[in-house]
Amino acid sequence: MDRRLFCRSAVAAGVAAAFLPACGKQTPEATQVDTSIAAVSLDGAELELEKAAIKELGEAMSGPVMLSGHPQYDGARTIWNGMHDKRPALIARCMSADDVSKAVTFAAERDLLVAVRGGGHSWPGKSVCDGGLMIDLSQMNTVTADAETQRARSEGGALLGALDAAALEKGLVTTAGVVSHTGVGGFTLGGGFGRLNRKYGLAVDNVTGAQIVTADGVVRNISAEQDPDLFWAIRGGGGNFGVVTGFEFQLYPFERNLLSGSILWPVAQARDVLEFYAEWSAGLSDEMYVGPVMAQLPEVGDVIVMDVVYNGDPAAGEKELAPLRAIGKPIADAVTMQDYTVMQTNSDVAFGHGIRSYAKNGMVKEWSQGLVDALVDAYDPRLFLANHVAGGAVKRVGETDTAFPHRNAEIMLVFAAGWGDPAMDDELIAATRALYKAVEPYMGGYYDNIDFDGHEAAGNYGPAYQRLTAVKGQYDPGNLFRLNSNIAPAA
C-alpha cells in the first residue's frame, strides 16, 4: 500500500472528521463517519486502528490526538529539514509524562510504528514517519533553573534557546548547541556539543537525572543511583530507550558578557589559516573554543571563518587569540566583548526551518597536513564546512563512562548543503557525499545526531555497543523506539 496515498485519501479525511470530537473540535461531520484508520506496523505491515480506540486515547490524554485534516496536524508533522514530508497516521500531542505513557502503551499494544518528536531538528528526519504514531513533545517545552542547587530542569520537547535563557537569567549556564531552535531532547540524548563543552563537557556529561517513559509505558525517574544502566545508556544512546519527558542539568556560574565573534579570511588564505590552526589548536586552554568554517557568504564571497568564544578572563583570551589574529590578512575581525546569546543565536536565521538540507560528519582525532590539504583542495562553494570543537573536558571523560563513544576526538567536521529547490536534491546530496569522501581518510567515527547515512551503529558505538544492546534488550525488547540510530535489543 502507498502510505502517503492512504493518508491523503477521502477515507483518511473522513476518519479525521470522525475523530475530531476527541480533540474537542466538534463538527457536524464528526458523527457521520464510522470507520477504522489504516496505519503501519513496526515492521512495515498494514494495520487497522479502530476508531473507538483512537477516540479513547484522545479522551484519556490531556493533549489532542490529531489525524490528517486536524488544523494543527500539518504544523505538528513538519520538522526542520524540508526534505522530510511525511504523514503519520496519528499524532499524539503530549502535555505530560502521563500523556506520553498512554501514547506509548497505545502503540506498543498494537505494534504500531512510533516516531518521537522533540525539537524536530533531526537532519535525517527520524522524528516523523509515514503511517505511524508521532509522539509530539513540542508543547512540553518548559525549562526552569534554580540558582541555589545550580540545576536546570527541562521538559523533553524544550528548545536549546529556552535552556540558555532559563540558566542565564540566574547567572548560570550549561553546554547547549549553536542554533537556539534545536531541541534539548535529541541534542542531549546523542551527545550535545556546544561552545562551552571544552570547559563543562558535552550535554550528556551534565545530565544529573532524567524522567523517561519506557516501552512498557512506565514513567521512570532515573539517575546514577536509580536505574543506572538506563541512565548510562540515554547519555549518548539517543532515543533508543524510551521517551525522555524531562532532563535535569548541572549549571555553572557564568559571565555572559564574553570575548567572542568571528574572524574572516578570503578562502584563498584557507591553507595558511588551517595549517596554523592545526598546530595551534592542540595547545589551547579549556576556556578557548575556536573552530573553522568554510562557506560562500552572500556579498562577501568564499571565506574561511574562525568562530571564537572565550569563556574566561577577556585579557587572557585576547592574549591566547593573538597568534591566530596575526595570520594572513583577515577581511574582518569581529571578535569583541558581547553577550553570549549573540553567538548562540547568530545562525538561527541561516539555519531556518523549512530549508532542505543534507549533512555528513566525521570525528577527527588529530590534525595533519593531509587533512588540511584535503579540506582546501576539496572545498566546494555550493556546500559549507562546519564543525563542533571537542577536546578539553570532553576528552577527559572515560570512553565508556557514558554511552557517547567519541571521547578521543579533537573536532567533529560537518559537511553540509542547504537549499530550497527540490530539483537540486540529487546534485547537492552527491556533492556533499563527494566532499565527505575526500576527507574521510582523516576521520574515524561519526556523530549520530548529524548523519543521513550512518548505519553502522555497532561499529560507531565501539566499546559501548554491547552494553547498549543489553540495556535495549531489557527496556525495549520489541524495538518500539527504532527511528533513531538504532541499537539492536539483545535477546
Ligand SMILES: Cc1cc2nc3c(=O)[nH]c(=O)nc-3n(C[C@H](O)[C@H](O)[C@H](O)COP(=O)(O)OP(=O)(O)OC[C@H]3O[C@@H](n4cnc5c(N)ncnc54)[C@H](O)[C@@H]3O)c2cc1C
Ligand atoms: C540547525 C541545526 C543545528 C544543530 N546544532 C547542533 C549543535 O550545536 N550541537 C549538537 O550536538 N548537535 C547539533 N545539531 C544536531 C542535533 O543535535 C540533532 O539534530 C538532534 O537530534 C536534534 O534534536 P531535536 O530534539 O531537535 O530533534 P528531533 O528531530 O525531535 O529528534 C531527533 C531524534 O531524537 C529523538 N528524540 C528527540 N527528543 C526525544 C525525547 N525527548 N525522548 C526520546 N527521543 C527523543 C527523536 O525520536 C529522533 O530520533 C544541530 C542540528 C541542526 C539541524
